[in-house]
Amino acid sequence: MEKIKMTTPLVEMDGDEMTRILWKMIKEELLIPYIDLKTEYYDLGLACRNETDDQVTIDSAEATKKYGVAVKCATITPNAARMTEYHLKEMWKSPNGTIRAALDGTVFRAPIVVKGIEPCVKNWKKPITLARHAYGDVYKNTEIKVPGAGKAELLFTAADGTEMRETIHEFTGPGILQGIHNTDKSIASFAKACFNYALDTKQDLWFATKDTISKKYDHNFKDIFQEIYDEEYKEKFEAAGIEYFYTLIDDAVARVMKAKGGFIWACKNYDGDVMSDMVSSAFGSLAMMTSVLVSPDGVYEYEAAHGTVQRHYYKHLAGEETSTNSVATIFAWTGALRKRGELDGNKELMAFADKLEKATIATIESGRMTKDLALITSLKDVTVLNSEDFIKEIKKTFETL
Ligand code: NAP
Ligand code: MG
Secondary structure (H helix, E strand, O other): OOOOOOOOOOEEEOHHHHHHHHHHHHHHHHOOOOOOOEEEEEEEHHHHHHOOOHHHHHHHHHHHHHEEEEEEEEOOOHHHHHHHHOOOOOOOOHHHHHHHHHOOHHHHHHHOOOOOOOOOOOOOOOEEEEEEEEOOOOOOOOEEEOOOOOOEEEEEEEEOEEEEEEEEEOOOOEEEEEEEOOOOOHHHHHHHHHHHHHHHHEEEEEEEEOOOOOOOHHHHHHHHHHHHHOOOOHHHHHHHHOOOOEEEEEHHHHHHHHOOOEEEEEOOHHHHHHHHHHHHHOOOOOHHEEEEEOOOOOEEEEOOOOOOHHHHHHHOOOOOOOOOOOOOHHHHHHHHHHHHHHOOOOOOOOHHOOOOOOHHHHHOOOOEOOHHOOOOOOOOEEOOOOHHHHHHHHHHHHOOO
């Protein structure tokens, strides 16, 4: 069989620990035998980030802007323990944070739904994609622990010196204070990323905040979304037969629980943090969650939502067998290959991505899976496979399709 040709390279960001092991197996077993794989390779493994003073991460983000599509392996975000483990020169920043800042992107997370791994919410039949605004609010706050009586004020000094002042509270005793912000630019980027992603995946878009209580702050999010929708997206949505609507966050939560799924739920930063963990755990497993970073100008970076699975890696290093689930990492590759195919008009590449996803799902639905899924499946008589054998079983299924 002739290998599928690629015209434009994918930006390949290698990573750390167990996911780095899976990365290599996926390429060798599931990709290279079928595709004349063209990638521009960046090693985001912690050793290389340290050697290059993290320049490799910045270069990989720039390459993503240039080519438009990247696929990323999970990476270690250094903490104190990693400083000694990897003899780091500095506590390098999270690569995801660096890439997100460079692309000004929004993160979309969606579960991979298979028969036999049932969501806890029984009416959820299709995936719910969570879009989380990744800038500002409580994540960039300024806080004061108020020691005692006094007056708290909100003061803005404009560039020309004009002041705007509001009383927050007259304290009669100790308490707490918090200042948060966001920018119209960041909110507009978030809105555009959501509208583009909805069009791209042909799914309805829901957006919710607490604008009835937060009449300026949250209301500003609502207004920016609505303006951009009316000006740039309304006609496109109507043509695609999809819907955008805004509702209150409490109403959204109630409706999500009763919905069938198959839509995108856009959330402010904090709501997105909390709700994405709720949605992903209700769908079954972090190992079945994909994640894609989309920039407002249509650049895509695909990855798994989970980390480097450190515990399994140490077992692997000790020579023990592991049963690590590679599904989300496989879907990061198929997502990137499909998008590359779409941008290049490469139908074969798109069909390959579809077929590999189908083979992965069919393998699990036939009862062959890793341990994490075996623990939660409703299927009977399952075969628990180790990390490598699971990938080999997917390859076998792929060859029969
Ligand atoms: P993790 O790698 O997501 O793993 C946490 C636990 O979840 C694992 O120990 C395992 O449970 C289970 N798990 C996650 N993915 C799995 C898979 N594919 N197959 C089977 N089980 C899976 O999170 P972590 O241990 O907190 O973090 C490890 C490293 O990853 C950290 O250095 C962190 O900085 C990094 N991280 C990176 C990213 C990213 O690059 N996007 C995201 C998150 C974390 P059991 O041990 O019970 O089997
Ligand atoms: Mg969280």
